[in-house]
Amino acid sequence: MVGPLIPMGVIPETWNNVIALLLGVGFGFSLEASGFSSSRKIMGTFFGYDFVVLRVFFTAAITAMTGIFYFDYMGWMDASMLYINPYYVMSAIIGGIIMGFGFALGGFCPGTSFTGVAIGKIDAMFFSGGLFIGVFIFSELYPLFQGLYNSHNLGGAKIYELLGMRDTVFAFLLIVVAVGMFYGAAFVEKKVTKVEY
Amino acid sequence: MNKRYLLLAGIIIALGVGILFMPAKDTAKQPKPELLLAAIDDPSRFLSTDDITDRLVKKNPALILIDVRPESQFKAFSIPGAINIPSDSLLSASALEILNQKEMDKVFYSNADVTSDQAWIICKRLGLQRIYVMQGGVNRWFSTIVKAEKPAETATTKALELYQFRIAACQHFFGSPEMAAKTETVAAKKTVNVVKKSSGGKSGGGC
Amino acid sequence: MAKNKRDGTFYINPYLGGVLLGLVLFGTYYITGRGLGASGAVKSSVVSAVHTIAPVHAEGNKYYSKFLSDDASPMSNWLVFEVIGVIVGGFLSGTLYGRLKFIVEHSPKITGRTRLIAALAGGILFGVGSQFARGCTSGAALSGMAVLSASGIITMMAIFGSAYLFSWIFKKLWI
Known part of the structure; x- marks a missing residue:
């Protein structure tokens, strides 16, 4: 079976929502079991007392990336069919900075706040409520942001194209950087005083 | 515990080295449609006839003037100093050899702008650098x-x-x-x- | 050990969690051809809620109408089902490790009320930011990194870079 299965027509579309639910369960379980339902555990990454976010995030990214590379190489999946988010330069950077601000105040990101809601964290419920308000505000004020939102479209650009690098070289460097960061994180964690949460 | 982490790090780095040796895909070179669109919008590929003439008179060594019209038209009249690559043989090996010279400015012209601009788009998609269009073509x-x-x-x-x-x-x-x-x-x-x-x-x- | 696991303090090894999450992400790409997401579900719900309450307004607004035309496409519903799955998965894990409890988690230096206000403000900002970046930490950053998309990696650096700076400004909220 050559993936991606649904775009290739291997799995009928009617299964879409069932698959979504199952993958969501896996997503939610791995987030919660790793401790992403606790905002203070998440924030540990920024203060150096708990690097769980850094570890889980980068391990997940390089695992999935490695899987895609090998499946594509073996011909089990066509990586060029995968959806790539379009890169609107200014919009992505400004959006990222706003999200970073929200992260520092709220201590969650959308996915993790939903797992927090699932186990009864009231702060996560407020955060999730805020998400809806935020999306609503953005949509209502969209005419103001429209220019910025649509400027500098580079399409589904890949990072290695912009850097003028081969994809395999970038992937290898990313893995090396990730492992280096894991090592650094363990080193910093030893130095920083533990915070009870 | 530490040993186990070393083992895991070793495994992922070994997998990374494996990725490093994967053959390149030729599709990766082609610019995305959006990047191509942005390049088409950019008028800097157009050079004026005076500009080209000046460089021809001065025998600028970095200039290749390429006539993309059919051979018959090229023989009937062409700009002195131009070479002929009809647009239908743009992808032939001999043509690509000429077009691939990185240090040269490749300037296309046709009767007007249409054929030369098509040739330019094809070369842009091939990822070639320093390609231009003589605006207005032979007519101008x-x-x-x-x-x-x-x-x-x-x-x-x-x-x-x-x-x-x-x-x-x-x-x-x-x-x-x-x-x-x-x-x-x-x-x-x-x-x-x-x-x-x-x-x-x-x-x-x-x- | 089994008893220890149920008191709510046990978390799986972060690398194991990362590999699990990575496999789920990989599976999502393998099956559906696109990555995971979270904020997209919020967007779909907001769009359909506004459309139900004020249809004329929603169709007149350029942002809502962008997604209303796509509403029939399964992908917009896809994320809603996925997020329902996330809540179910979180609940399962919470049950397994004994973490089900209604609490407001906050630093001892602040009151629960302050924490809730900060959480709400953070949520609003995250909601706005995720629309600018066309995805949040999961949809844009994590999924984007797995396919080496430029937007994913730039958004990831912007999120974590600015969160790092701002978290030191709001240090009191956390430690």
Whole structure:
């Protein structure tokens, strides 16, 4: 079976929502079991007392990336069919900075706040409520942001194209950087005083 | 515990080294449609006929002027110094060898802009660098250089200088004025449709 | 050990969690051809809620109408089902490790009320930011990194870079 299965027509579309639910369960379980339902555990990454976010995030990214590379190489999946988010330069950077601000105040990101809601964290419920308000505000004020939102479209650009690098070289460097960061994180964690949460 | 982490790190780095040795995919080179669109919107690929003429007269070594019209039209009339790569053989091995010279400016021209611009888009998609289009093609080259229009005597010095340059260039290409006139009639005869199609073409005195 | 696991303090090894999450992400790409997401579900719900309450307004607004035309496409519903799955998965894990409890988690230096206000403000900002970046930490950053998309990696650096700076400004909220 050559993936991606649904775009290739291997799995009928009617299964879409069932698959979504199952993958969501896996997503939610791995987030919660790793401790992403606790905002203070998440924030540990920024203060150096708990690097769980850094570890889980980068391990997940390089695992999935490695899987895609090998499946594509073996011909089990066509990586060029995968959806790539379009890169609107200014919009992505400004959006990222706003999200970073929200992260520092709220201590969650959308996915993790939903797992927090699932186990009864009231702060996560407020955060999730805020998400809806935020999306609503953005949509209502969209005419103001429209220019910025649509400027500098580079399409589904890949990072290695912009850097003028081969994809395999970038992937290898990313893995090396990730492992280096894991090592650094363990080193910093030893130095920083533990915070009870 | 530490040993286990070392083992895991070793595994993932080994997998990374494996990725490093995967063969390149040729599709990766092609620019995305959006990048291509942005490049098409950018008018900097257009060079003026005067610009090209100046470089031809000065025998600029970094210039390859490429006529993308069919061979018959190229033989009937072409800009001196140009080489012929008909647009249908743009992807042939010999053509790609010429187009792949990184340190050269490759300038396409056709009768007007359409065929040369198509050639440009194809080369852009191939990821080639330093490719340009001579704006207006043969038609404009003919009307601006060969049939340069004498500006009014009240015209600015700049316009007069440009006219002098064009006359000189024309002489450079076709020799004495008489010979130029001869060439011109021959050329004009064979490229009748060319002159007619000219969008911005102005008829005026010859060399 | 089994008893220890149920008191709510046990978390799986972060690298194991990362590999699990990575496999889920990989599976999502393998099956559906696109990555995971979270904020997209919020967007779909907001769009359909506004459309239900004020249809004329929603169709007149350029942002809502962009997604209303796509509403029939399964992908917009896809994320809603996925997020329902996330809540179910979180609940399963919470049950397994004994973490089900209604609490407001906050630093001892602040009151629960302050924490809730900060959480709400953070949520609003995250909601706005995720629309600018066309995805949040999961949809844009994590999924984007797995396919080496430029937007994913730039958004990830912007999120974590600015969160790092701002978290030191709001240090009191956390430690």
